[in-house]
Amino acid sequence: MIVFTDLDGTLLDRATYSYAPAAPSLAHLRARNVPVVLVTSKNRAEVSALRERMGNTDPFIVENGAAVVVPGEPDIVLGSTxxxxxxxxxxxxxxxxxxxxxxxxxxxxxxxxxxxxxxxxxxxxxxxxxxxxxxxxxxxxxxxxxxxxxxxxxxxxxxxxxxxxGGCSKARAVETLITRWGDPDTVGLGDAPNDIGFLQVVRRAVIIPSPHLEAMRVALPEAMVADEAGPAGWNRAIFEMRLAGLSGKVPR
Ligand SMILES: [Mg+2]
The missing domain is CATH 3.30.980.20 (Putative mannosyl-3-phosphoglycerate phosphatase; domain 2)
Structure with missing residues (x-):
C-alpha cells in the first residue's frame, strides 16, 4: 500500500500550512510502514524542509511531477527547466x-x-x-x-x-513510481484540478473539499469525498478507509 498526497489544501491547511490535524493518521501509516509520497507543485527545498519536520523519508514528487526524488538515487527528471x-x-x-x-x-x-x-x-x-x-x-x-x-x-x-x-504531470510522475514498484495498492488524496490526473491513476481516490469540489466530483465520479477540508479531512479519510489491517514498505 502506498499513499500519494497533494500538499497545499490537502495534507497542509490552505491558510496555515500546518499538517498537525493529520498527525494521528500519519503516525498510523508510519507504524504500518505505509509510504506517504508527497506529490506537489512545491520545489525540492520546500518539500525537503517539510519532510524533515514530518520525519518523512519516503520518495517524493516535486514541481508538479517535473522530478521524482528517490532518496539515495539519481533524480528521475520528467519536466522542462x-x-x-x-x-x-x-x-x-x-x-x-x-x-x-x-x-x-x-x-x-x-x-x-x-x-x-x-x-x-x-x-x-x-x-x-x-x-x-x-x-x-x-x-x-x-x-x-x-x-x-x-x-x-x-x-x-x-x-x-x-x-x-513542460512534458510532465503529477500523473506521469505517480505512474512512474507505481510502475517501478510493481503496481502496488494505491490511495491518492488531492483538492485541485492539477490533482485530477494522478487521482485517476491510483486505485482509491479521495477528494479533499475546496472551492474546486464540483469540478473534482465530475472528473472523479468514483472518488470518496472527505467530510472536512485540509488535514482534518485527510486524517478522517485515511481512518475511514480502514487501512488498519494494511501494511507496506517502500519497494525497491
Ligand atoms: Mg492542492
Missing amino acids: SAQAREALRRAAIESGVSVRGFGEMDLAEVCQRTGLEARVAALAMQREFGEPFVLLEGEVGRLEVALAAEGFQMTRGGRFFHVL
Whole structure:
C-alpha cells in the first residue's frame, strides 16, 4: 500500500500550512510502514524542509511531477527547466495577447504578498528548478493555454497560481513510481484540478473539499469525498478507509 498526497489544501491547511490535524493518521501509516509520497507543485527545498519536520523519508514528487526524488538515487527528471518554461510563457503571452506575471519576475516581497508566506518560507518557494508558476493579470486563460500548447507546454491550475509545465504531470510522475514498484495498492488524496490526473491513476481516490469540489466530483465520479477540508479531512479519510489491517514498505 502506498499513499500519494497533494500538499497545499490537502495534507497542509490552505491558510496555515500546518499538517498537525493529520498527525494521528500519519503516525498510523508510519507504524504500518505505509509510504506517504508527497506529490506537489512545491520545489525540492520546500518539500525537503517539510519532510524533515514530518520525519518523512519516503520518495517524493516535486514541481508538479517535473522530478521524482528517490532518496539515495539519481533524480528521475520528467519536466522542462524553469528557464525553458519562462521563455515559453513569455512567447505564449505575446502570441495570445494575455498579460501574466511569472514567479521569475517577482521579488521576495511580492511572493510574500501574493502567497501570504513569511519571508523565510517564501525564499524556499523561490528555489525552483522546473516549470514556472504565474498569475494572470489580464486576458483569456484559454487563449494562453492554446498558445502554450503550440510551444509544447501544458498549463495547470494550482491553489494560488497557474503553472507552466513542460512534458510532465503529477500523473506521469505517480505512474512512474507505481510502475517501478510493481503496481502496488494505491490511495491518492488531492483538492485541485492539477490533482485530477494522478487521482485517476491510483486505485482509491479521495477528494479533499475546496472551492474546486464540483469540478473534482465530475472528473472523479468514483472518488470518496472527505467530510472536512485540509488535514482534518485527510486524517478522517485515511481512518475511514480502514487501512488498519494494511501494511507496506517502500519497494525497491
Ligand atoms: Mg492542492
